[in-house]
Amino acid sequence: MTLPQVPILPILPELILTLFGIAVMLFDPFTAKPHKSWLSSLAFIGVLAALAGNVLLLAAEGEYYNGMIIVDSFSVFFNFLFLIIAGLSILASRQYLVREGVNHSEYYGLLLFATVGMCFMGGANELIMIFIGLEITSISTYVLAGFRRTDLKSNEAAIKYFLLGSFATAFLLYGIALMYGATHTTHLSQISSALLTGRIDLRLVLAGTALMMVGFSFKVATAPFQIWTPDVYEGAPIPVTGWMSVGPKAAGFAAFLRVFFVALPALDQKWFWVLWVSSVLTMTIGNTAAMLQSNIKRMLAYSSIAHAGYILVAFAALTPNGIASIMFYLLAYSVMNLGAFAVISAWSLSGERRVTIDEFAGLGYRQPWLAAAFTVFLLGLTGIPLTAGFTGKFFMFRAAINSKLYWLTIIALLNSAASLYYYLRPTIAMYMREPGESGRTSAPQDSAPLQISMATKVVIAVSVLAVFYLGLFPSTILDFAQSSAFLVH
Amino acid sequence: MVPLNYFLILAAILFCLGVIGFVMKRNLITMFMSIELMLNSVNLTFVAFSRHINVLSGQIFVFFVMVIAAAEAAVGLAIIVAFYRNRESLNVDEVDRMKL
Amino acid sequence: MLRSYLPILIQIILASLIGFGILGLSYLVGKHKPTPEKLMPYESGVRPTGSAHERFAVKFYLTAMLFILFDVEVIFLYPWAVIYRELRFFGFFEMLTFILVVLAGYVYIWKKGALDWNKN
Secondary structure, three states, X not given: OOOOOOOOHHHHHHHHHHHHHHHHHHHHHHOOHHHOHHHHHHHHHHHHHHHHHHXXXXXXXXXXXXXXXXXXXXXHHHHHHHHHHHHHHHHHHHHHHHHOXXXXXXXXXXXXXXXXXXXXXXXXOEHHHHHHHHHHHHHHHXXXXXXXXXXXXXXXXXXXXXXXXXXXXXXXXXXXXXXXXXXOOOEHHHHHHHHHHXXXXXXXXXXXXXXXXXXXXXXXXXXXXXXXXXXXXXXXXHHHHHHHHHHHHHHHHHHHHHHHHHHOHHHHHHHHHHHHHHHHHHHHHHHHHHHOOOEHHHHHHHHHHHHHHXXXXXXXXXXXXXXXXXXXXXXXXXXXXXXXXXXXXXXXXXXXXXXXXHHXXXXXXXXXXXXXXXXXXXXXXXXXXXXXXXXXXHHHHHHHHHOXXXXXXXXXXXXXXXXXXXXXXHHHHHHHOOOOOOOOOOOHHHHOOOOOOHHHHHHHHHHHHHHHHHHHOOHHHHHHHXXXXXXXX | OOOHHHXXXXXXXXXXXXXXXXXXXXXXXXXXXHHXXXXXXXXXXXXXXXXXXXXXXXXXXXXXXXXXXXXXXXXXXXXXXXXXXXHOOOEHHHOOOOOO | OHHHHHHHHHHHHHHHHHHHHHHHHHHHHOOOOOOHHHHOOOOOOOOOOOOOOOOOOHHHHHHHHXXXXXXXXXXXXXXXXXXXXXXXXXXXXXXXXHHHHHHHHHHHHHHOOOOOOOOO
């Protein structure tokens, strides 16, 4: 009797996260209420262990499990990104959850499970695997969005995300089915070679491509499938919004990039124009609507739509440099946005009050460090030099110019300039206005000194450092991204 | 043997019915059932293709889709129940706390 | 092509003939003496109270959701069972892992009290 050797290394980060996730869920009923916080530490240790496991993956490149999973520097890069996002989100959530009275350990379990799904999306080499990863992520996220279950806004965020999310998933899945019917396979590289033979039903392939595009566009929130974003981001708990705007979005882009560059390069002249138009719409809608918002979460929701539009600019460049710049930008955007949401979470009051832009008035005097960090994140999101946002955008737009996408780059630059208007509004409120000037009456206990937990401070400090590090010394990470982008292309 | 196209056309019709149901209906449960109809039409497509090209993989995919649909159903129902407890309504037009 | 459906058509005709035939025969031949007991929905069962169209407790939904999950997860046992002999011990341990994960979920819902009908 011989046991077949099953390699576990290729999915080591996912396995570790799953085990820790199950442990967090199972220990919860056995832990007395005052001691629940150790479960969030357990989840954090799980993320650290998975990071260590991910380092081992670097030495295990190749295709595994009949080609369903691929380990290459592209997937390793995204694993790192997802794990960093998960770690920062766990740290940034604890104080908020305790304050809002929803400190259930399922939160951390779901966060870990969602990260498992995201890692599978980054490492999937096959359409069904992408679908499974996407659903693991989405189903966990539906619950997280509604985590404040007695709050109507949170309920609504969950319902909207759930209904529209599963609606979009059905489109993606139908696209996969048509692609399977046309090419007789779901493996990305086999689809690509089947397309090159020319002996396939092109109508099925085009319909499948269009449907998959709808599904992916929804998941990464690009026009015209971005309508769900503002409501869901506004209603979800603050740390969840921060996490959603970077994690599942980055995972969506990872799968989007791999499917379209590995499986469908033969059709790139057909889907290029769709990306072009969608990019223009996404940027413009996002930036225009962001200017009109008074709620900071909603403003950042539209800002997140706009950033997806910038990413599509580099996507449309159709070059390895474009892919590398997207990977770099996703990392830069993640630290900036997570940092910004950590600040919002620290400044807001229980019941998610004090989240309008006007209510940031006086933050500059009361919490100079917090205000300074927030300013750094907002300037980074605008794309001011020295910050990660600037270098990221610079690489993306340079990739677009190298592919002669002059008009698209000009539109993107104009949009970036316009975004300065709304990113400056909270900054002006923080430094140039007195609290109470907005005419709102604030309760006396609201002006009590802020208690910011150590974990939140760590998240904000790490994010600030990362924003400057990526802004000043981008070459290490960009080189790594470039080496993996050539593999995908 | 029934030709492949019949299955595909039936599946496409079912999928469109699901889309129409999702867009037209105002009841959360009905909208949710429309999504299930869409997923099942995809299952039909998978099985039809799988039989046509004589490869079993398509039928295995259906297993995964069914299990995922069940997980989605459980979570979706739970979310809808939580909403109903707070709002005493299943009408999607009352999901309106955050309109512009 | 329609020809392959002929047996189904024959079966439909036969089945309806037999069904309607027996019902019609007892209607024509039998005696009719309706009493209030006979006209009740359950002739010798529980006396119905109130309308059937009332709200159900949310507990039913919870139980139904849990049932769906555990019921559908079993679907993976079917293909496994078909080729169990070929998979040998490898298949056994694979399925053991799967069952353990499902079991972890079961322990979780049990300890959380989701199976306790009297708990609110």
